[in-house]
Amino acid sequence: MTVTLGTTPTAVVAATLVTDPPAPARRRRGRPRPGLLAAGTYLILLVVAAVVPALLAPGDPLAADPRAALTAPGAAHWLGTDQLGRDVWTRVVHGAGHSLTIGLAATAIAVTGGVLLGLLAGLAHRFADEALSRSFDALSAFPLLLLALLLITVAGPGTASLIVAIGIATLPHHARVVRAQTLLVRRAGYVEQAVSFGLSRPRLVLRHVLPNVIGPVPVLAVIGLGEAILAAAGLSFLGLGPQPPSPEWGAMLSEGRNYLQVAWWMTVLPGAAVTATVVALTVVGRHWQARFDGRQH
Amino acid sequence: MAPLLAVEDLHVTFDSPTGVVEAVRGVSFTVGAGECVAVVGESGSGKSVTARTLVGLAGAGARVRAARLDLADRDVRSYRPRDWRRVRGRLAGLVTQDALVALDPLRTVGAEVGEVLAAHDIVGRRERAGRVVHLLDEVHVPEPGRRARQYPHQLSGGLRQRALIASAIAGEPALLIADEPTTALDVTVQAQILRLLAERRATGAGLLLISHDLAVVAQVADRVLVMRDGRIVEQGPTGRLLRAPQHPYTRQLLAAVPSASSRGRRLGEPAQVRDGCAVPVLRRTPLPARPVVRPDDAVLDAVGLTRRYGPHTVVRDVSFRVARGETLGLVGESGSGKSTIARLVAGLLAADAGTVTFESARWSGVPERTRRPLRRRLQLICQDPLGSFDPRYTVGRVVAENLDPGPDRTDRVLALLHRVGLGPDLLHRHPRSLSGGQRQRVAIARAIAPRPSLIICDEPVSALDVSIQAQVLDLLGELRAADGTALLFISHDLGVVHHLADRVLVLHDGVVVEQGPVGDVFSYPRHDHTRSLLDALPTLVTAG
Amino acid sequence: MSLLRAVARRVATGLVVWWAAATAAYLALLAAPGDTVDSIVGDGADTPQIRAQIIAEWGLDRPAVGQYLDYLWRLAGGDLGRSYLRQRPVAEVIGEQLAPTATLAVTAAGLGVLLAVTVAVGTAGRRRRWPRRVSSGVELLLVSTPSFLIGIVLLSVLSFRYGLFPVAGDQGPAALVLPAVTLALPIAGLLAQVLRDGLDRAWDEPFVLTARARGVRERTVLLRHALRHALLPAVTLAGWLFGILLGGAVIVEQVFGRPGLGQVTLNAVTSKDMPVVLAVVTLSAAGYVVVNTAADLTYLLVDPRLRRS
Amino acid sequence: TTPAVEAAGQPRSGGALTWAVETEPITLNPHQYAQAKARLLVWNSFEALLTYDARGALVPWLATGWQVTPDGLRYTLSLRAAVTFTDGTPFDAAAVKANIDKLREPGYAPAVAAVQLRHLKAVEVVDPRTVRLTLTAPDVLILDFLASPQGAQVSPRSLREARNLKAGGVDVVGTGPFVLDRYVPGQELHYRRNPGYDWAPPTATHTGPAHLDEITYRFLKESAVRVGALTSQQVQLIEGVPATDQPLITGNPRLRLSRQLNSGSAYSYYLNVSHAPFDDLRVRQAFREAVDVDTVLASVYRDTATRAWSVVSPSSPLYDKRLEGSYGGDTARANRLLDQAGWATRDADGYRTRAGRRLTVRLVQAAPYVRDRRDVLAQAVQAAVKQSAGIDLKVSLVDQGTAQQAFARNEYEVFDNSRADTDAAAALNLLLHSGGGINRTRINDPQLDRLLEAGQATADPTRRAAGYADLQQRVVADQALALPLYAPADQIAASTAVGGVRFEPTAGVPASAYDLWIAR
Numbered sequence A: 001m002t003v004t005l006g007t008t009p010t011a012v013v014a015a016t017l018v019t020d021p022p023a024p025a026r027r028r029r030g031r032p033r034p035g036l037l038a039a040g041t042y043l044i045l046l047v048v049a050a051v052v053p054a055l056l057a058p059g060d061p062l063a064a065d066p067r068a069a070l071t072a073p074g075a076a077h078w079l080g081t082d083q084l085g086r087d088v089w090t091r092v093v094h095g096a097g098h099s100l101t102i103g104l105a106a107t108a109i110a111v112t113g114g115v116l117l118g119l120l121a122g123l124a125h126r127f128a129d130e131a132l133s134r135s136f137d138a139l140s141a142f143p144l145l146l147l148a149l150l151l152i153t154v155a156g157p158g159t160a161s162l163i164v165a166i167g168i169a170t171l172p173h174h175a176r177v178v179r180a181q182t183l184l185v186r187r188a189g190y191v192e193q194a195v196s197f198g199l200s201r202p203r204l205v206l207r208h209v210l211p212n213v214i215g216p217v218p219v220l221a222v223i224g225l226g227e228a229i230l231a232a233a234g235l236s237f238l239g240l241g242p243q244p245p246s247p248e249w250g251a252m253l254s255e256g257r258n259y260l261q262v263a264w265w266m267t268v269l270p271g272a273a274v275t276a277t278v279v280a281l282t283v284v285g286r287h288w289q290a291r292f293d294g295r296q297h
Numbered sequence B: 001m002a003p004l005l006a007v008e009d010l011h012v013t014f015d016s017p018t019g020v021v022e023a024v025r026g027v028s029f030t031v032g033a034g035e036c037v038a039v040v041g042e043s044g045s046g047k048s049v050t051a052r053t054l055v056g057l058a059g060a061g062a063r064v065r066a067a068r069l070d071l072a073d074r075d076v077r078s079y080r081p082r083d084w085r086r087v088r089g090r091l092a093g094l095v096t097q098d099a100l101v102a103l104d105p106l107r108t109v110g111a112e113v114g115e116v117l118a119a120h121d122i123v124g125r126r127e128r129a130g131r132v133v134h135l136l137d138e139v140h141v142p143e144p145g146r147r148a149r150q151y152p153h154q155l156s157g158g159l160r161q162r163a164l165i166a167s168a169i170a171g172e173p174a175l176l177i178a179d180e181p182t183t184a185l186d187v188t189v190q191a192q193i194l195r196l197l198a199e200r201r202a203t204g205a206g207l208l209l210i211s212h213d214l215a216v217v218a219q220v221a222d223r224v225l226v227m228r229d230g231r232i233v234e235q236g237p238t239g240r241l242l243r244a245p246q247h248p249y250t251r252q253l254l255a256a257v258p259s260a261s262s263r264g265r266r267l268g269e270p271a272q273v274r275d276g277c278a279v280p281v282l283r284r285t286p287l288p289a290r291p292v293v294r295p296d297d298a299v300l301d302a303v304g305l306t307r308r309y310g311p312h313t314v315v316r317d318v319s320f321r322v323a324r325g326e327t328l329g330l331v332g333e334s335g336s337g338k339s340t341i342a343r344l345v346a347g348l349l350a351a352d353a354g355t356v357t358f359e360s361a362r363w364s365g366v367p368e369r370t371r372r373p374l375r376r377r378l379q380l381i382c383q384d385p386l387g388s389f390d391p392r393y394t395v396g397r398v399v400a401e402n403l404d405p406g407p408d409r410t411d412r413v414l415a416l417l418h419r420v421g422l423g424p425d426l427l428h429r430h431p432r433s434l435s436g437g438q439r440q441r442v443a444i445a446r447a448i449a450p451r452p453s454l455i456i457c458d459e460p461v462s463a464l465d466v467s468i469q470a471q472v473l474d475l476l477g478e479l480r481a482a483d484g485t486a487l488l489f490i491s492h493d494l495g496v497v498h499h500l501a502d503r504v505l506v507l508h509d510g511v512v513v514e515q516g517p518v519g520d521v522f523s524y525p526r527h528d529h530t531r532s533l534l535d536a537l538p539t540l541v542t543a544g
Numbered sequence C: 001m002s003l004l005r006a007v008a009r010r011v012a013t014g015l016v017v018w019w020a021a022a023t024a025a026y027l028a029l030l031a032a033p034g035d036t037v038d039s040i041v042g043d044g045a046d047t048p049q050i051r052a053q054i055i056a057e058w059g060l061d062r063p064a065v066g067q068y069l070d071y072l073w074r075l076a077g078g079d080l081g082r083s084y085l086r087q088r089p090v091a092e093v094i095g096e097q098l099a100p101t102a103t104l105a106v107t108a109a110g111l112g113v114l115l116a117v118t119v120a121v122g123t124a125g126r127r128r129r130w131p132r133r134v135s136s137g138v139e140l141l142l143v144s145t146p147s148f149l150i151g152i153v154l155l156s157v158l159s160f161r162y163g164l165f166p167v168a169g170d171q172g173p174a175a176l177v178l179p180a181v182t183l184a185l186p187i188a189g190l191l192a193q194v195l196r197d198g199l200d201r202a203w204d205e206p207f208v209l210t211a212r213a214r215g216v217r218e219r220t221v222l223l224r225h226a227l228r229h230a231l232l233p234a235v236t237l238a239g240w241l242f243g244i245l246l247g248g249a250v251i252v253e254q255v256f257g258r259p260g261l262g263q264v265t266l267n268a269v270t271s272k273d274m275p276v277v278l279a280v281v282t283l284s285a286a287g288y289v290v291v292n293t294a295a296d297l298t299y300l301l302v303d304p305r306l307r308r309s
Numbered sequence D: 001t002t003p004a005v006e007a008a009g010q011p012r013s014g015g016a017l018t019w020a021v022e023t024e025p026i027t028l029n030p031h032q033y034a035q036a037k038a039r040l041l042v043w044n045s046f047e048a049l050l051t052y053d054a055r056g057a058l059v060p061w062l063a064t065g066w067q068v069t070p071d072g073l074r075y076t077l078s079l080r081a082a083v084t085f086t087d088g089t090p091f092d093a094a095a096v097k098a099n100i101d102k103l104r105e106p107g108y109a110p111a112v113a114a115v116q117l118r119h120l121k122a123v124e125v126v127d128p129r130t131v132r133l134t135l136t137a138p139d140v141l142i143l144d145f146l147a148s149p150q151g152a153q154v155s156p157r158s159l160r161e162a163r164n165l166k167a168g169g170v171d172v173v174g175t176g177p178f179v180l181d182r183y184v185p186g187q188e189l190h191y192r193r194n195p196g197y198d199w200a201p202p203t204a205t206h207t208g209p210a211h212l213d214e215i216t217y218r219f220l221k222e223s224a225v226r227v228g229a230l231t232s233q234q235v236q237l238i239e240g241v242p243a244t245d246q247p248l249i250t251g252n253p254r255l256r257l258s259r260q261l262n263s264g265s266a267y268s269y270y271l272n273v274s275h276a277p278f279d280d281l282r283v284r285q286a287f288r289e290a291v292d293v294d295t296v297l298a299s300v301y302r303d304t305a306t307r308a309w310s311v312v313s314p315s316s317p318l319y320d321k322r323l324e325g326s327y328g329g330d331t332a333r334a335n336r337l338l339d340q341a342g343w344a345t346r347d348a349d350g351y352r353t354r355a356g357r358r359l360t361v362r363l364v365q366a367a368p369y370v371r372d373r374r375d376v377l378a379q380a381v382q383a384a385v386k387q388s389a390g391i392d393l394k395v396s397l398v399d400q401g402t403a404q405q406a407f408a409r410n411e412y413e414v415f416d417n418s419r420a421d422t423d424a425a426a427a428l429n430l431l432l433h434s435g436g437g438i439n440r441t442r443i444n445d446p447q448l449d450r451l452l453e454a455g456q457a458t459a460d461p462t463r464r465a466a467g468y469a470d471l472q473q474r475v476v477a478d479q480a481l482a483l484p485l486y487a488p489a490d491q492i493a494a495s496t497a498v499g500g501v502r503f504e505p506t507a508g509v510p511a512s513a514y515d516l517w518i519a520r
């Protein structure tokens, strides 16, 4: 792993956490991987659910049928209904879009901000670097949940706050990885060589530093997306997420837990959707990462 | 009496992601008590795997097969882990490759050395510390008591290697296996280690010494095995093997060793020999003539270069000139400041004092902008070519990057690749899929692309096997002749410098202790340091 | 001495980070919508007289800079202010709730680390294929499942259905089991992955080969050599762990109806009890900084290579 | 109501109980009381001068009686003898005066001083057993204050010496049947019996000290957790049983469920008339007609909720029965009214529009005060008005500050509220008077104000009832200012071993632990 070295142990962590996901038993190339296949299929279905939910669940996720409230899974509603008689399957499918959007938007904030600030810190002079690095530290001094709570106190609950909170909370992590990577690339032999070809500094950065720094970023983003979705579910669970009646998974979970004793399906199914999504993203991300690492060395 | 170690038809295969690797294919040899047997061969020939197999540590996924594998009269083929544990350290001690990282960095040297004693309950807990100090003393570690309490990173490479040997001999094994114990060490240290190993023989232990460097083992080994592709291609008493090598590969290996005697001649492609017909002497074909050196026409002029890192002055008042077409060798131990000088000269590092003039223009102390137009005239080749390529680039792009853009750029790249002996099929390959020699050739192609007047070569062959090193050195010799390029050639290998350079600069602790024509400096060294470097240099006693 | 200087440097950095965090929190809350007076009035009756009284009582009519400096000054003196909602000193409100959260967090952290080390050591190495695959699957699942879901399931099965554990509250060690397990499982999952990876990595290191070549037992090599190296990256996870524990505690306390900082925080946020929110934020930032500094220093102590001048 | 035969047998003295309650009080000082859910705790250790009986009439407690001058400006209260606070301080007129003076102290209890004691001019000690209150204007609600938790008597010594008077705690004591001896914040309150207690109000079912030796109230916020704790026998009593979980109680022979409607105002949606679209009476009426309240309640509360027809709770003596069945659920009428009001077109999503603007109304709920699944109810109403009339009800569940801001900026159309005041008139004053503290309909109707003021000055129950009936007609029937939804109720689920489970008369909230006992 060459992408992970940082100057402080904290930076190393950040890196180990994401750029070095445990890749148990390096496997043979070409051997079919049922896990990867399943994860990929699931993600494709997820994207379909997010883009054209009607394809998988033609109903209206908000259509309430009070008379059919809390129906157990069966022929009519094969994942049951919730307390207002809304179809759980339809809601889970339509929720995919909400959850993915939140995850993607938060990750976009984190990755864009992280890459920009990380690059800046990595390329800047010592003092600017120090100041930026300390501000990453200060930001990560707020646990995600606390940061989200703080932000929600400021901006009020809702999808936007949720996205910004998760984005900002995960930003320092990306920034640190990018900074470490920038420092590494900056000192790499090929950058030094490029100086001796007579390349100007901006060209050097654009041609050699930037591309090599952002190489691993998409991988980070995929794994980060899983984390963001998980974090969003947690915050929604505390009632800090999207407003009802949005079928966001975390919000569904939060609602469902009040009915756990009488309608387990309201909790377990959205929960399974969250878990499966995060697992699938992690599996795909790690696989990609392993390929990437293989290419780097 | 049966030999200490008897191996017959040993096969080791690995299941790897790319298929089955046959690392060792039918190796047979013996090591007797008090005997020193050396195994030589290029990288990947299966030396280390053989060594590890002898202590039951062939590696993950290894399959070992042998007609005979006897260690001190015991058949170890069916040994289970528990049985192996009793062999390791006690019957057979292994000095593993990579001495610099073979000691646990988080534990003290003493704890590492003492581990064998604890694992086999050789001495009680209380006497252990004393025994460790004794062992360290035995391998000539100065101040053993203090060193035992230190961590590996606080020890120099040579000391670490000695500590490692101490840990391998702590259990007084009958057989000591040393896997490349001197690679990555300075010549002076290397000589000490070899002497140390030879001492073990006196105690009656058998010694299996592994190296890729024939010259190194020639001094201590009784017998030599030459390995290639997992097979032993030739074995015999050291003297005979060096004097009258039977196998073409052995001959090639011997011919590839650069030295004073090889000056002006090719190292690779030894004179064609017909099988069966013994050729007692190695013949080398001559290289094209050296470019004409005009001593007063300086390409580079460095005056009073000084560079400090914090409180340490790593380069102190270094002055030299490189004339057009001249090859200036720069030698010195590790850490003596060679690379720092290269970087100062290349304008990648600012000097604290001193000036550099390149092509009659001020080169140091000016903004990068002013240097830029002349940049192309000064090129750089370093030890790790892979690290000097943008990991995203193909071979073609790597070379093209140093060429002016133009419609015929691809043709020019192909021509350059052809000059360094690489085919057009490599154009779209990634450097990481090339061999070490090929990579260094790509780096050379890139360096000669803008027709520079000076190329700085910072240890360009140190990471290469002798035979590949030979090819690269030959290539440099050819190109130099054809283009009249001056070289600043850095190496810690005196042989290489002697082979290639016109003049030499000896560096010690950042200070130039001696400089002059290679012949003069190496034949009549005036400075003690130069002398000790030369004394330690292992030389092959072969006819030239 | 260089070690001392390194320590001083880290402590100083920690202080700077903490100040930045406290200020950021203060500024954020300053920008919060809704009048502070509204938050204090809450759901109750609201008249101009009431408002005037409140403004006078809390000093809300002073300029923002003055309030900020006052805040920093009081913070430096350890005074966290008074809760709008609870009408008591914040230090008291938080002080009372610190113990249950700390108990939970420490237990969970201990349990998580113990589980992770056991699992990682048990499944690292080359030969054990199946246990390894199963455990890494389970770890992935644990890391990917929202912790409250784990909690809810544990609670309804083990407590509601079978009555094995007390349902809620902080009634002795039995009541700690489920919350601690809930909080520990995801931690154990991630830590086990990191540790096993570290062990595998260390196992490939030459010094491990050397140790094995000395005739040392594999298990001993794993524990004596590889584990230390694997623990190093894990040590740097301390800051992350702190965040997870604190954030997780909020959720777990909610699910299991346990008293603790989580409840206080959540209440304070939803009712905009600024002094409490600020106090929690600055305290947690302080905790984070302390934990991280401690981790850095541990790193420095454990890894002699970093102690180089 | 108390079942005729207690499953727990005859009352017995002794034993300990654990009761899981939903809310941890933000303060234990009754003067600072603001949470209806905390009421059952207040009366364990504190008592008021008066209380209500089952018919809504005021009866003596720590006071033995009162007289009022004909102009309604002077109230003279005679106090019970031989009552002591649990810290040994005697209860007398000076204590009453100390309490009321304390309440009027600036910064101590601004809400009480500004609302309940608005008309109070002076308190005087006539003699140790008599106090006199002088008012600036007639205000019958002063008696309601004397019966309210805010009017509970705190030991003057506590008032002087308590460490954290406003927060309350073990050092703030009253005269009640129990003494608070342990408070573990976030977790529980523990009370032990006051052995010297002998002044139970006439509404209690026994006299003398309480039956139980001790009682613990544990705070379990999550309803599922409370129910789980009860069914797994870890607590003996819980309050706040959500509708969906009630079958788990009624289906369990070892458990029993009791319900009681709260007094005060019903849970209603108040419509903001200060701007479009609810400035139009037809739209308000249409909104009301669009909701089939019965169906909505049936689905959300599983047939356990009592529908409200008026803003006044049906259990209040002021409730106007005539409103029942007089409106609501007529989809056709709703659509007709909206067509008339100009909201005749529909957009792609099926919502009604007028001049290109969607018929959107916003309901802002402050999360900390949402209970009884009112967020779910809102979703059900939301679905109903959309499905039947194309009205876009936007629900946002926000924090306190954001909600306050929305109200202050007049950025809402629907305001939901119920108040658990024992006298509904107190709630109506706040909600409907043009100067009311939470007049979120923003109505400014002189006639309403007159009716409210008259009610506050009238002591005669029949005349009061008539006045408030007129008021309800005007608010609900004529002006359609509100959509009453349900009458808030409290539920207690208890183990059958627990006897004496009672609700406080009139208020309808769980009573204190005084009458509780536990079978051996």
Ligand SMILES: Nc1ncnc2c1ncn2[C@@H]1O[C@H](COP(=O)(O)OP(=O)(O)OP(=O)(O)O)[C@@H](O)[C@H]1O
Pocket (backbone or CB within 6 Å): B014, B015, B016, B021, B022, B023, B041, B042, B043, B044, B045, B046, B047, B048, B049, B050, B058, B059, B060, B061, B097, B212
């Ligand atoms: N664990 C392993 N799995 C797969 N292949 C292996 C393994 N160990 C060694 N090999 C392969 O076996 C061959 C011989 O390796 P070995 O390390 O013995 O070479 P060597 O002669 O010691 O080379 P060097 O001089 O570089 O140390 C190489 O091709 C190597 O890639």
Ligand SMILES: Nc1ncnc2c1ncn2[C@@H]1O[C@H](COP(=O)(O)OP(=O)(O)OP(=O)(O)O)[C@@H](O)[C@H]1O
Pocket (backbone or CB within 6 Å): B309, B314, B332, B333, B334, B335, B336, B337, B338, B339, B340, B341, B492
């Ligand atoms: N960036 C740096 N910061 C601090 N010290 C440095 C730095 N670069 C080099 N040094 C120190 O300067 C000295 C000379 O280093 P240099 O790399 O020039 O040695 P070298 O002769 O090239 O050695 P080698 O043969 O190992 O390549 C060494 O002691 C090294 O530790």
Ligand SMILES: [Mg+2]
Pocket (backbone or CB within 6 Å): B047, B048, B049, B097, B179, B180
């Ligand atoms: Mg080897």
Ligand SMILES: [Mg+2]
Pocket (backbone or CB within 6 Å): B338, B339, B340
């Ligand atoms: Mg060097």
Ligand code: NI
Pocket (backbone or CB within 6 Å): A001, A002, A003, A004, A293, A296
């Ligand atoms: Ni890497």
